[in-house]
Each structure stands twice: as C-alpha cells, then as structure tokens.
Amino acid sequence: xxxxxxxxxxxxxxxxxxxxxxxxxxxxxxxxxxxxxxxxxxxxxxxxxxxxxxxxxxxxxxxxxxxxxxxxxxxxxxxxxxxxxxxxxxxxxxxxxxxxxxxxxxxxxxxxxxxxxxxxxxxxxxxxxxxxxxxxxxxxxxxxxxxxxxxxxxxxxxxxxxxxxxxxxxxxxxxxxxxxxxxxxxxxxxxxxxxxxxxxxxxxxxxxxxxxxxxxxxxxxxxxxxxxxxxxxxxxxxxxxxxxxxxxxxxxxxxxxxxxx
Numbered sequence: 001x002x003x004x005x006x007x008x009x010x011x012x013x014x015x016x017x018x019x020x021x022x023x024x025x026x027x028x029x030x031x032x033x034x035x036x037x038x039x040x041x042x043x044x045x046x047x048x049x050x051x052x053x054x055x056x057x058x059x060x061x062x063x064x065x066x067x068x069x070x071x072x073x074x075x076x077x078x079x080x081x082x083x084x085x086x087x088x089x090x091x092x093x094x095x096x097x098x099x100x101x102x103x104x105x106x107x108x109x110x111x112x113x114x115x116x117x118x119x120x121x122x123x124x125x126x127x128x129x130x131x132x133x134x135x136x137x138x139x140x141x142x143x144x145x146x147x148x149x150x151x152x153x154x155x156x157x158x159x160x161x162x163x164x165x166x167x168x169x170x171x172x173x174x175x176x177x178x179x180x181x182x183x184x185x186x187x188x189x190x191x192x193x194x195x196x197x198x199x200x201x202x203x204x205x206x207x208x209x210x211x212x213x214x215x216x217x218x219x220x221x222x223x224x225x226x227x228x229x230x231x232x233x234x235x236x237x238x239x240x241x242x243x244x245x246x247x248x249x250x251x252x253x254x255x256x257x258x259x260x261x
Contacts, residue, residue, distance in 0.1 A: 017193050019119035022211035024091035030056045030071055038115075041093075043067050044197065045113030065097035065113035065200050070207065085174050087131050087209040094207045095200035100140070100150030114155070114199025121158070121194075125213040126187045128156075128163075130198075131170055133177050134206035152204030156184055159194035186213075 021027065021040035028037055038054055045065055055068040072090045086092035099111045138152045156163040165184035173179050198208060 017118060017120045019117060019196065019211075019213070022213075023089060023209060024069070024093055025089045027069065027091050029090075030054075030069065030074065038069060040117050041115045042117065043113070044116050044199070045110075060096045060098070062110075063098035064110040065099075066095070067113050067115050067199065068094045068096065070094050084133070084177060084207060087133070087173055087179065087207055089209070092207050092209040094205070095154070096205045097152060097200050098203050100142070100203060111203070112155075112199065112201045114157075114197040116195050116197040116199075118193065118195045121186050121189045121192055122213065123190045125215045126185065126190045127214040128165075128182075128184045128186055128196075128211065129214055130182045130208050130211040132180055132182055132206055132208045133173060134167070134182070134204075134208070135178060135180055136167065138202075138204045140203040150202050152200065152202035154182075154204070154206060154208075155197075155199055155201050156182075157195075157197040158186060158189050159192070161189075182208075 019040070021038070024038070026039050030037075043054060045067065055066055056071055057069075057074045060066050060068070070084070070086050070092045072086050093115060095113060097111050097113065132154070134154045139149055140152065141149045156165055163184050163186065165182050167180040167182055170179040170181040198211075200206070
C-alpha cells in the first residue's frame with residue numbers, strides 16, 4: 001500500500017496557478033446595477049475600462065461590446081436586453097455588441113470585449129468545454145448601406161493565440177432556447193500558464209456558463225494508473241491468505257522433519 005501511495009503522490013502535480021470561478025457562482029450578489037466584483041475574472045474591452053464595471057441585467061445602450069453579468073435574483077428592468085435567465089445556477093456571463101468590427105489596426109475597438117484570467121493548463125485536462133446559447137456566427141446587414149454587412153462571433157484565445165472550437169447540441173434552456181456545448185482543444189498549451197480569454201467580436205448577443213477543463217487520459221496518466229494498479233496488486237498478493245494446498249505442503253514438510261534428530 002505504501003508503494004502505491006508513493007507512486008500516486010509523485011505523479012500528482014501541484015498546480016502553480018489554478019483557474020477559479022469557472023461557473024460564476026462564486027460571485028457575491030450584486031448590490032447595485034454596476035459592479036466590478038466578479039472573482040477571478042477581469043473585463044477586457046474599451047467599454048469595460050479594463051474591468052471597471054459589469055452591467056448586471058441592464059441594456060447595452062451604447063452598442064459597444066460588453067461583458068454583462070446575468071443574476072437570477074435581480075428583477076428585470078424595462079431596459080433589459082436579456083430575456084433569458086442564467087443558463088445554470090444564479091449567474092451566467094453574457095456578451096453583446098451592435099457595432100460592426102472597426103478597420104484594423106485600431107487602439108479603440110469598441111466592437112470587441114472579453115473576460116479573461118490567468119491560469120495553468122494541466123497536461124491531463126487540456127480540453128475546455130462550456131455551455132452557451134451561441135449557435136454560430138451572426139451576419140448583420142445595415143439598411144443604410146446596401147450590400148454592407150458585419151459578422152459577429154464568439155472568440156476564444158490563450159495567450160493571444162486563437163483557439164478553434166466546435167459546437168454540439170446540449171438541449172434547451174429554461175425558456176426553450178437551444179443550447180450548445182462548446183469544445184476546444186487546449187492541448188498545444190498543455191503544461192503552460194497563460195491568459196484565457198472568452199469574448200465577442202462584432203455584432204452578436206449570447207450567454208456562456210459552466211466552463212470546465214475536462215480530464216483526458218494520456219500516455220503519462222495511463223502509465224501512472226498502471227503503476228498504481230501494479231503496486232496495489234503486489235500488496236494484495238503479499239497479504240492474501242495461503243491456499244489450502246500450500247498450507248498442506250507446509251504441514252507435510254513439518255511432519256517429515258519431526259521429531260528433530
């Protein structure tokens with residue numbers, strides 16, 4: 001047993017920087033419509049001032065890209081643009097933008113916003129999943145400029161590198177809206193510490209929740225599991241009772257050597 005415990009202890013890795021509040025449920029109840037208290041996350045965007053506020057259940061009057069907190073127990077105001085409750089629990093994070101993407105490069109892009117935090121991508125949990133009502137890119141046409149349109153998308157980055165993702169059916173929400181499970185492979189960043197960003201670019205509106213890093217057994221983890229099982233098997237074999245045949249053979253030997261000469 002000691003051997004197995006030592007193997008498992010050596011195989012365990014201390015996370016240098018763990019992600020937190022991935023389901024947003026560690027957020028204290030807002031005391032007013034504007035709050036910057038979303039533990040673990042910072043608001044990144046021109047309208048967010050680097051994380052100075054979170055628009056809780058209120059309308060995006062400016063049209064600038066915003067990350068907004070949806071709180072189940074906050075009464076809807078006449079100005080709300082979120083007719084949906086949180087996807088799960090008391091809190092979800094929503095994104096909205098109504099302006100088209102500005103020509104690049106620009107230092108004042110009011111059409112993009114993200115939430116972000118820095119953490120460690122564990123080698124054994126390099127697949128990210130989340131639940132969202134985002135079903136894909138949205139194309140917006142502008143009647144005042146015939147033929148002109150903009151595309152709004154959900155975006156995911158790690159240390160500034162775009163991370164591709166796929167969408168899979170995940171049932172329906174509380175008001176019947178279709179939900180998707182977003183799946184992204186963070187394998188290229190396995191074992192690295194960096195900033196994870198999730199956000200919006202271009203005109204769109206969607207909600208996210210329930211972010212997870214999913215364990216995926218790789219060769220190293222399978223080897224550790226095999227070594228642990230081998231250690232447990234050795235301990236069990238050392239402690240298991242002898243069979244009756246073995247006990248009889250031992251007794252026969254004792255009888256042949258008795259009495260002592």
